[in-house]
Amino acid sequence: MAFKILSVDDSRTIRLIVGKAFKPYECDMLEATNGEEGLAVAEREKPDLIILDVTMPVMDGVTMLTKLKADEALKAIPVIMLTAESGRENVLHIARLGVRDYLVKPFKDDQLIEKAGRVIALQKRAVAA
Amino acid sequence: MPVDTKQYDELAKRYGFAPLPESVTRLTQLVAQQDANLDEIAAVIQGDPSLTARFLRVANPHATCEAEYTVDTVEQAIMRNGIGGALILAMGTPLALALQKAFQTMLSLKLDKFPAHQLVGVNGEHMRGSIGFAGKVSGHVYLRMTLPSARTVAAGIFGCKPEEMNNTDEIRDAIGELLNIMTGNFKSNLCDSGLDCKLEPPQVGITDDYSTPIEPGGGIERIAFRSGNIHPFVEVTANPWNG
Numbered sequence: 001m002a003f004k005i006l007s008v009d010d011s012r013t014i015r016l017i018v019g020k021a022f023k024p025y026e027c028d029m030l031e032a033t034n035g036e037e038g039l040a041v042a043e044r045e046k047p048d049l050i051i052l053d054v055t056m057p058v059m060d061g062v063t064m065l066t067k068l069k070a071d072e073a074l075k076a077i078p079v080i081m082l083t084a085e086s087g088r089e090n091v092l093h094i095a096r097l098g099v100r101d102y103l104v105k106p107f108k109d110d111q112l113i114e115k116a117g118r119v120i121a122l123q124k125r126a127v128a129a
Numbered sequence: 130m131p132v133d134t135k136q137y138d139e140l141a142k143r144y145g146f147a148p149l150p151e152s153v154t155r156l157t158q159l160v161a162q163q164d165a166n167l168d169e170i171a172a173v174i175q176g177d178p179s180l181t182a183r184f185l186r187v188a189n190p191h192a193t194c195e196a197e198y199t200v201d202t203v204e205q206a207i208m209r210n211g212i213g214g215a216l217i218l219a220m221g222t223p224l225a226l227a228l229q230k231a232f233q234t235m236l237s238l239k240l241d242k243f244p245a246h247q248l249v250g251v252n253g254e255h256m257r258g259s260i261g262f263a264g265k266v267s268g269h270v271y272l273r274m275t276l277p278s279a280r281t282v283a284a285g286i287f288g289c290k291p292e293e294m295n296n297t298d299e300i301r302d303a304i305g306e307l308l309n310i311m312t313g314n315f316k317s318n319l320c321d322s323g324l325d326c327k328l329e330p331p332q333v334g335i336t337d338d339y340s341t342p343i344e345p346g347g348g349i350e351r352i353a354f355r356s357g358n359i360h361p362f363v364e365v366t367a368n369p370w371n372g
Contacts, residue, residue, distance in 0.1 A: 011302060011305065011306045011309065012299070012302045013286055013287070013299075013302045013303045013305075013306040014306060016287060017235075017286070020288065054313075055309070055313065055328060057330060083313060084227070084309055084310045084311075084312070084313020084314055084317075085313045085314075085316060085317050086141075086146050086313075086314070086317045087316065087317035087318075087320040087321055088134070088137045088317075088320075088321050089320065089321075090317070090320075091137060091140055091141070091144075092133060092136060092137055092140070095136075095140050101144060102140070102144040102146075103144070104144075104146055104147075104314075105231075105309075105310045105313065106227070106230050106231040106233075106234040106235050106310050107234060108234050111145075
């Protein structure tokens with residue numbers, strides 16, 4: 001079974017890095033460039049995991065997380081924050097909203113995979129013969 | 130709502146956050162108090178050889194080596210640079226650490242600091258990214274590098290060869306993300322010290338203008354780096370007590 005992973009980040013660079021990190025695994029990558037788009041994709045696709053940035057235009061990650069957790073149909077979707085911000089107030093607020101993990105940028109692919117692997121049972125893609 | 134330090138420390142441990150040097154956190158906290166005690170500030174700076182070296186260097190802008198310093202104690206440097214200078218010094222550390230960590234983790238490159246006065250003669254078109262911050266402290270952070278450096282950095286981030294990196298928008302986005310990473314770490318340190326501020330969206334473009342407008346009433350810190358042929362440099366200009 002291929003997991004659906006939604007990367008919500010306004011930076012194409014980060015979305016590409018996240019996509020590359022999960023490429024060796026059985027995953028379908030979904031993308032959104034802000035919280036509003038992220039919510040729309042989450043409602044439509046019901047991803048198995050959301051990788052969420054904080055500072056984004058249109059709707060930031062904290063607002064998206066708040067709305068996600070207030071939505072009965074979406075609140076069970078696990079979220080890993082991926083952000084450069086680790087200020088105390090932000091981290092505590094986000095933790096209270098309910099996230100599975102928090103990764104501070106810059107990050108290594110294997111850190112992200114390790115954290116994601118604690119949430120979903122990632123399986124390596126079969127190598128084509 | 131007051132910040133629960135114990136709960137934060139538990140979360141930081143669980144999430145695996147790398148803390149800033151204690152001296153930087155303490156210095157930012159001290160300077161954030163407008164009635165800061167100068168002796169305490171001096172003691173914190175003196176307790177960290179790296180901060181001391183940078184503070185003395187900033188207090189001797191025309192010296193090319195330590196032997197030429199006319200201001201050679203931290204106390205004298207505080208009188209020369211002011212408390213705002215100490216804050217800008219503290220601000221530079223999270224920026225520098227985040228950029229060095231970004232190069233290490235995203236590019237597998239070791240980025241060394243080198244004396245900013247060696248920047249003299251840098252000119253021509255280059256890529257400049259800037260992010261403004263506003264709140265109790267306001268200012269701008271700049272990240273500059275030559276166009277070939279920016280191409281090499283972007284190629285490293287995207288995992289391709291520099292000669293394959295021809296899309297200027299992609300190069301801009303990569304440099305903008307480096308800037309985001311730096312300033313996100315920087316903002317966290319300021320907010321944790323009571324200097325709440327918000328970041329503006331990054332602006333990245335090509336320019337031949339090396340001048341940096343200094344924030345009214347504030348100061349500037351310049352940090353130069355080198356990794357092989359890549360020579361990024363960072364400037365932070367801020368008015369420490371805006372609010």
